[in-house]
Amino acid sequence: MAHDAGLIALSVLEALFQLGLLLVLAPVLGWCLDGLPFWLAGRAGGAVRFRLLGAGRFWKNLFQTPLSGRPALALTMGLLALVCLPVVTTGSVLSSLADPLVMGLMLLMGRGFLGPGVLSGEASRLVPAVLLLCLTEALIALSAPGTDGLGGLCAMLHIEPEPGLEGALAACALALGIACPPLRSEDVTGMLSGVRDRQEREAARSIADVLNCGWLLLLADLAWPVSVGLAQGGVQGWWLGLVALAARLTLAVAVAVGLRLMAQERSARLTALFAGVALLLALAGRFGT
């Protein structure tokens, strides 16, 4: 009994740790997405310090004044994604809620509630993204029946590697990244066109960072599910999971920035190509065994 209680307390602690870590990482990732292309081109962007300070101000304000309903819903979606998705190991308390379709649709809905307006051309991102999420869910159910969400998938792939499914998921993640790239700072500016209040604008930017972090994490988890540690891995497995998290997120940011620099974002042809590759790999993996 005491052993069980200890395990539950550990999983709750892990969920809180993962939430805190990702909330600190969110502004850093946001800076990478916005500033890294400028930095690579040899131009000066804002320092990462300002981004972190802005996020700190946002959270401090949040304790004093409550948010209004709409941005609060967007932030709720982001926080739920960060706390549910498997991050370091699969042993956090809410990781059983992390279904790829549910998490993806939740983050897409959060994007819609970020500002009073939506992005121009949001429909042309939403439509392929929803279809790709359905495809991802279908391929997981096809190639690995019996797994329960992303956490179960990570655990299963540790025990029984399935290269066809892993390749298909990586292709799906790439297609999702191409069809629906993370929000850029000018996107957020466009969505906030009617908002005058400075505090509200800064809050929306911080919430966009949280949503972007959730989206990148979902894509990274889909692209490389084996790198998530097992719940029974012990201390060494936990540290390994932490290192793998850093590697996974770095890879996701590098791919997102690379796609942006090469102007390959939202290319319908590439999206269809990678979706087709995912389907072929999954079918090949299924019939090959």
Place this chain on the structure above:
Amino acid sequence: MVPACVRVIQPGRFGQAVVVCLAALAAVLALSPAVLAVSLGVIAAQERDACPAVWSVPVLLLSVLFPAQTPVLLGLLPVLFWSALVRRRDGGCSAVMSILGVSLVWHAPEAVSAELVAGLGVGVLGLIGWSVLGARRPGNLGLLRPVLLMVLVVAAQDEGLAVCARIALEAAFLDLATLVLTVSLGLRFPALAVLRLPFPPLPGLVVLWLGIHAALGMAAGVEGWSVLGVIVALLLGVLALSDLLVVGRQMSGGQAAISGVSVLLVGAGSLLLPALVFGLTSPALHGVGGEWVWPVWSIGAGDGSHFRLMAFVMVGALIWIVLVRPWRIMGGIVQAASTLAPALMTLLASGDVLFEEAPSLGWSLRRFVVSGRVRFRALKGMKAPVLPDLRQGAVGLWLVLLGLVLAVLGVMT
């Protein structure tokens, strides 16, 4: 029976309409296919925007003569959904038509499910293509989803996959329940249409999730359903996207302010509707198959994955309430929730852009058409074989060939 319920729904008598629709579902499911055909004929005669008689009369006759044949079933679909999908009229009748379509498929266990899925898919894609070219929004394509789910039920029962059939039946019942709720209470509470959206944690997402898992459960159990299962999953995704458009249109007709009762109904619906529907229809569900469970805390998909809806809603609601702190603002939680409606409306309206303007064929496509004509003419007068340069499309060609091989492999094994 059926014309009476149509008459009840049209003026908008809310409470009775729900009861009558549920009674109609139960009665029609239990009735014989011949009675179904007669009721179809009666409705087709009463409806103003019904299918043209040139099509509907022979098909209805055929459906009496040869009940439960796949081509006849597919031919009956336009008779059922003409006013909703071609004339794009919303109304109580459409829900009844959806129920009738479900029971038609239910009474046709020997129909070929692959052909039905193909017919439904071609119909959906054709209707969407027609609306894109005509620059009009498509009708309520979500009405076809219960029929598609029922095809899954019949196919799974045919193959002896009882669990899979039950999951698909759960999804179909939940979808019909949201449809009937939206139609019957929609005049008074337009916000209830939100329940059909495929966003978490609304019941529309539960339907989508259950449907995808049921389709792929068939793929795991039956050889030959791998490709078909993925196609059904994508079709469900397309139908979910069309729900976004329809709900946006239905909600924009109502007033902007949202009453407290609507907020309560949407909240309670997203939390309790799946459990309520599965509980009420449990005799039918367990008659179809599976062990006796009442999915309240976690909805199982039959293949090992679970959707823990209650935990999800409760954690999300807790975070949102802590962020909003409704006890510190005027109007409390209702005020905070009604600020969500305009944002949701803009999100839903973003899809209308796709149907605003008819696409003019781009120059590359026109050039393609014209050059195709020229090549065809050149082909006729050709002496020596000179092949056109197709090296650009080589990768695509290989992918298509590989896909064909795998699809054949999937069908053969």
